[in-house]
Amino acid sequence: MGGRMRAREKTIMEVALGRKLFSSLLVAFILALSILCLYYGTSFAPGLPRRGASDGDDADGGSWMLADVELFPGAPSSLYGESANLVVKSLPVCDMRLSELIPCLDRSLIYQLKLRVNLTLMEHYERHCPPAGRRFNCLIPPPVGYKVPIRWPASRDQVWKANIPHTHLAEEKSDQRWMVVNGDKINFPGGGTHFHAGADKYIIHIAQMLKFRNDNLSDGGNIRTVLDVGCGVASFAAYLLNHNIIALSLAPNDVHENQIQFALERGIPSTLGVLGTKRLPYPSRSFELAHCSRCRIDWLQRHGILLLELDRVLRPGGYFVYSSPEAYATDEKNRRIWNAMSDLVRRMCWKVASKRNQTVIWVKPLTNGCYMRRNPGTLPPLCSSDDDHDAAWNVTMKACISPYSKRVSSAKGMELVSWPQRLVTPSHRLEEVGISDEKYNEDSEVWNWRVLEYWKQMKPEIQQDSFRNIMDMTANFGGFAASLVNKHVWVMNVIPVNESSKLKIIYDRGWNKTAEQVQNMPFMISVFSTSAVHMCESFSTYPRTYDLLHAWLLMSKVEKQGCSVEDLLIEMDRMLRPLGFVIIRDKVPMINHIKRFLTALRWDHWISDVEPKVDALSMGEERVLIIRKKLWKGSPEKP
Numbered sequence: 008m009g010g011r012m013r014a015r016e017k018t019i020m021e022v023a024l025g026r027k028l029f030s031s032l033l034v035a036f037i038l039a040l041s042i043l044c045l046y047y048g049t050s051f052a053p054g055l056p057r058r059g060a061s062d063g064d065d066a067d068g069g070s071w072m073l074a075d076v077e078l079f080p081g082a083p084s085s086l087y088g089e090s091a092n093l094v095v096k097s098l099p100v101c102d103m104r105l106s107e108l109i110p111c112l113d114r115s116l117i118y119q120l121k122l123r124v125n126l127t128l129m130e131h132y133e134r135h136c137p138p139a140g141r142r143f144n145c146l147i148p149p150p151v152g153y154k155v156p157i158r159w160p161a162s163r164d165q166v167w168k169a170n171i172p173h174t175h176l177a178e179e180k181s182d183q184r185w186m187v188v189n190g191d192k193i194n195f196p197g198g199g200t201h202f203h204a205g206a207d208k209y210i211i212h213i214a215q216m217l218k219f220r221n222d223n224l225s226d227g228g229n230i231r232t233v234l235d236v237g238c239g240v241a242s243f244a245a246y247l248l249n250h251n252i253i254a255l256s257l258a259p260n261d262v263h264e265n266q267i268q269f270a271l272e273r274g275i276p277s278t279l280g281v282l283g284t285k286r287l288p289y290p291s292r293s294f295e296l297a298h299c300s301r302c303r304i305d306w307l308q309r310h311g312i313l314l315l316e317l318d319r320v321l322r323p324g325g326y327f328v329y330s331s332p333e334a335y336a337t338d339e340k341n342r343r344i345w346n347a348m349s350d351l352v353r354r355m356c357w358k359v360a361s362k363r364n365q366t367v368i369w370v371k372p373l374t375n376g377c378y379m380r381r382n383p384g385t386l387p388p389l390c391s392s393d394d395d396h397d398a399a400w401n402v403t404m405k406a407c408i409s410p411y412s413k414r415v416s417s418a419k420g421m422e423l424v425s426w427p428q429r430l431v432t433p434s435h436r437l438e439e440v441g442i443s444d445e446k447y448n449e450d451s452e453v454w455n456w457r458v459l460e461y462w463k464q465m466k467p468e469i470q471q472d473s474f475r476n477i478m479d480m481t482a483n484f485g486g487f488a489a490s491l492v493n494k495h496v497w498v499m500n501v502i503p504v505n506e507s508s509k510l511k512i513i514y515d516r517g518w519n520k521t522a523e524q525v526q527n528m529p530f531m532i533s534v535f536s537t538s539a540v541h542m543c544e545s546f547s548t549y550p551r552t553y554d555l556l557h558a559w560l561l562m563s564k565v566e567k568q569g570c571s572v573e574d575l576l577i578e579m580d581r582m583l584r585p586l587g588f589v590i591i592r593d594k595v596p597m598i599n600h601i602k603r604f605l606t607a608l609r610w611d612h613w614i615s616d617v618e619p620k621v622d623a624l625s626m627g628e629e630r631v632l633i634i635r636k637k638l639w640k641g642s643p644e645k646p
């Protein structure tokens with residue numbers, strides 16, 4: 008290894024750190040390298056690759072830490088000093104066995120790090136991120152035979168088998184019509200464990216139970232945001248679109264592994280997550296309806312802590328639709344569970360809105376009245392008054408009820424207008440984050456205009472159906488997503504944790520289009536996944552899930568927090584579909600810095616770099632860099 012590696016170490020270290028720091032860090036690097044070798048030798052799980060970089064790809068990098076870099080004289084020095092002169096020529100490609108890697112949800116990591124996780128509490132499905140030294144700093148290859156995904160709306164019903172080569176769900180759930188293998192495709196007939204006859208009929212049944220007009224679950228725009236827990240391949244969410252409802256489908260990577268991967272490949276908003284010990288990453292009072300059909304969650308455990316978490320994210324007057332044997336079976340065990348659940352939800356002040364055909368729908372109170380009328384000492388208790396109901400990143404769940412603010416309680420609700428007026432009507436929660444209605448409106452206007460410009464910039468490269476799954480990595484108030492209202496897309500809005508109070512504003516928006524424009528609806532979902540500190544952590548999603556990533560001043564923020572822009576670029580590459588786009592708007596030196604990595608990232612299928620017009624949100628001299636990722640193949644075929 009010796010000589011060759013030395014040379015490589017030097018170049019990568021220089022690129023990453025600049026020459027000044029180089030010599031002092033060389034020692035640390037060699038030390039780290041030897042620890043790694045030790046660790047490979049002793050504790051790597053059997054069957055895992057000893058090296059991240061694929062064997063057939065030696066020319067691209069001998070060992071996973073090392074990139075082949077070449078030095079180019081040229082670009083003038085910038086804030087980044089001498090390292091700005093270097094162009095990184097290539098990054099190693101990971102082993103094919105990592106083609107579905109989700110770094111923070113990689114269960115082999117728990118095993119390797121010997122983390123103690125309580126399986127009863129589902130801690131093994133919660134996030135455990137690799138420490139810096141354990142990251143695979145390599146590009147994730149697509150599986151053999153990967154094809155550009157089938158576009159929406161056809162993708163609702165079919166995906167390429169080669170893109171997610173796992174057919175065990177089709178076999179296991181064949182009687183429930185989850186999915187069916189059909190030649191080189193996998194089809195989704197719309198069934199689920201609880202709705203073999205199809206999610207569409209089941210949704211109508213729920214609307215009828217609630218006596219909503221025209222059997223339409225949107226209830227004239229009052230129901231807009233839905234959380235589906237234990238969602239399978241997300242057919243429930245897929246069919247809610249016809250009712251103009253956006254659902255976020257949530258499931259862990261459990262025995263039904265790949266269910267969320269299928270949902271995302273289909274173009275349905277979904278994310279990996281679990282009701283375990285940590286709060287869901289959503290602010291309080293964000294969903295009008297929560298749904299669980301045969302979701303295999305024990306709601307009675309730990310004094311109802313999981314049901315109380317659903318209660319936290321439900322709006323005043325929100326519904327919980329529960330379809331499960333306990334709601335109808337007459338055997339003793341199910342009766343006992345049903346009675347215990349009925350008792351628990353009564354103490355939580357929920358009422359039965361309807362119970363019929365194996366489904367029960369509970370409704371949450373509109374005011375604090377019932378909480379106040381409970382006998383002293385009734386469990387579950389109210390959360391303490393200093394509890395921030397909206398804090399949601401890495402917050403341990405508590406078995407308590409989050410009461411409403413005085414304002415919500417006396418207004419008997421959130422004072423939200425129905426959808427679609429919600430999109431442009433400022434939410435009263437703006438007050439809570441100290442933003443005036445004027446600022447909010449200005450933000451919306453700027454983003455409308457910016458998005459138009461971005462689409463013009465991309466025009467030569469895109470078709471009408473190029474985008475379906477979009478992530479706005481710095482969502483602010485959701486203005487970017489709101490501007491995409493005419494497009495058949497959904498947007499995962501991400502907010503850094505130190506700004507997470509803004510997230511509720513995004514939830515309180517809806518859309519601003521008239522009903523006829525809403526067919527095959529674009530929609531908007533908010534989730535925040537990272538803080539500025541955690542911007543260096545990886546997202547809870549599969550590789551190749553997004554068609555477009557939007558990063559507005561993200562890189563500058565990340566760098567201010569002392570995280571690595573390079574790590575973030577590699578993470579973005581992981582999430583980005585082949586031929587997907589990235590829009591980066593940032594300060595000029597940062598854009599120049601990023602441009603040095605485009606070839607190595609294989610983001611040079613198409614590049615556009617323009618100076619934008621100055622607007623109300625501009626921060627000094629900025630540039631808009633839009634790039635397109637190449638479609639390339641992993642080992643053994645050469646890229």
Ligand SMILES: *[C@@H]1O[C@H](CO)[C@@H](O)[C@H](O)[C@H]1NC(C)=O
Pocket residue numbers: 125126127128
């Ligand atoms: C896991 O959590 C449950 C519930 O809190 C507890 O009863 C059990 O003892 C824990 N198990 C371990 C191995 O810590």
Ligand SMILES: *[C@@H]1O[C@H](CO)[C@@H](O)[C@H](O)[C@H]1NC(C)=O
Pocket residue numbers: 221223224225226227228249250251522525
């Ligand atoms: C339900 O109502 C919404 C308007 O609130 C409408 O856009 C949608 O097409 C309706 N869906 C069905 C299936 O009737």
Ligand SMILES: *[C@@H]1O[C@H](CO)[C@@H](O)[C@H](O)[C@H]1NC(C)=O
Pocket residue numbers: 212363364
């Ligand atoms: C629901 O139950 C009623 C009788 O209680 C029955 O008439 C109806 O067909 C059932 N509907 C469904 C969708 O199963």
Ligand SMILES: *[C@@H]1O[C@H](CO)[C@@H](O)[C@H](O)[C@H]1NC(C)=O
Pocket residue numbers: 401403541
């Ligand atoms: C999450 O919180 C726990 C304490 O509850 C802490 O030990 C851990 O470091 C935190 N993790 C992150 C990523 O902040």
Ligand SMILES: *[C@@H]1O[C@H](CO)[C@@H](O)[C@H](O)[C@H]1NC(C)=O
Pocket residue numbers: 427428431519520521
């Ligand atoms: C949608 O937004 C535009 C401006 O952005 C506004 O003029 C229009 O009234 C809004 N429509 C609705 C239904 O709120």
Ligand SMILES: *[C@@H]1O[C@H](CO)[C@@H](O)[C@H](O)[C@H]1NC(C)=O
Pocket residue numbers: 503505506539564567568
């Ligand atoms: C969050 O952190 C970023 C980066 O340090 C900083 O620019 C921003 O002002 C912070 N936001 C808040 C609300 O503190």
